[in-house]
Amino acid sequence: MKAHTGDSEPPVGEGGPRRGGLTTGEVARRLGVAPTTVRTWDRRYGLGPDAHTEGSHRRWTTVDVARLERMCALTATGLPPAEAARLARTEECPTAAGPERPDAARRVSAGRRSRGASGLQMGDVRRECRGIARAALRLDAAALDELLLAAIAEHGLVAAWTEVIVPTLQAVGRKWETSGEKYVEVEHFLSWHVSGALRRAAPRTVEDRPGATTVLACVPGENHTLPLEVLSAALAERGVPVRMFGGALPVESLVAAVRRTGPAAVGLWAQSRNTASRPLAQHVAAMEWGVRGARRRPVVLTLGPGWAGRAVAGLARPSGLAEAVAAVESSVYP
Incomplete structure (x- = not known):
């Protein structure tokens, strides 16, 4: 499913732009701005593409995109949008500023330095x-x-x-x-x-099914919940019921949650080796529930970089999100 970008033609693929250039939505994603921002810069400041295709569809060339990139860099330094747009329309901003506008030249130079200083090594x-x-x-x-x-x-x-x-x-x-x-x-x-x-x-929360629930929690002392949040969303997307308990769940609360839900799998996230606890993982893995003679134990997944070098014998340690999703699915649907 493609995200709607506001252009009537479908976006280009990974192979590069179609003949005629990029759509407004693709330009916006590349620059990190909303498509409405790109259209506003076009309408208000004349920073639109140099040419339109049949039907007046905007198609942005590399020159057009470079102009918008200069606009982004200049506004990031604090220049008012109108002045940034005026400078962005000039190929050589410092030269165009001329000796009569040394303040503009200095600000453009500062903008370039700021852009380099704040740039990320991607x-x-x-x-x-x-x-x-x-x-x-x-x-x-x-x-x-x-x-x-x-x-x-x-x-x-x-x-x-x-x-x-x-x-x-x-x-x-x-x-x-x-x-x-x-x-x-x-x-x-x-x-x-x-x-x-x-x-x-993420889709709506999946209703519990006996023996199919997954419990996700950070170990005590650990508050990095984002990786568990994406795992929870990915499992819900696949119809797996999840109970998410978030950051730094105390030991007694984790044990109570496992006993009350009788999960097929328990994911324990540790970002740091200081928080990864082998005894805790072993204790959860040994917990049993169900009728006598047919008791079950959860599949315990030790998740996160904190478990590196602290592997627990017999417990899974998925190396990434896809592997964690597969491990949970195999425990829920053996």
Whole structure:
């Protein structure tokens, strides 16, 4: 299912733009802005494409997109949109500013420096990653929501998480670690909106079925819930009933939840080796319920990087989201 972009023609595939250029929706995803923003820049500031195809459909060439990229960079430095648009329409902004406008030249130069300083090292990733990262850096909530939901609709929850969201989160995390914690607000902002997008994109909660429920919880002391949220959404997408308990669930509460639900599987997330507890995982795996002579135990999945080097004999440790989904499905539907 493709996300609606506002253009009547379908978007291009991964192989590159069709003859005539990109659609407005594709340009917006690449830049990390909402399609309505691109159209507003066209209508209000004359930053539209140089040519239209038959039927007046907008098609953006690489030159058109470069002009919009300059607009994004300039507005990110604090320039008013009208002035940023005027400068963006000029191929060589500092030269065009001329000696009579040294203030404009300085601001364009500052804009370029700012763009480089705030740029994220993305590597070889999908185009959507760059758009999402730009929206996060600008703290643009509307664009970020639209881009995240479009990526999930385009690729599905598992692929969107693995190929789009995780690389972007990692790039933001690296930027935060190497910039003196200047971008911690971006990381929190992005994580919050990813969580919201997962909730909106996931199907309705699946009703419990005896022996088919999955319990998901972070181990005590662990509050990184986002990977469990996407696992919960992916399982719901496949019709698996899930009970999500979130961050830092106390031991006694985890045990009570397992006894009350009698789950087929229990996923325990640990981000840090300091929180991964072998004794806890072993205790949950040994819990039994059901009638005498037909008692069951849950399949316990040790999830997250905290379990690296702390493997628990006999317990599954999926290496990624797709593997975790497959492990749960095999326990629910043996």
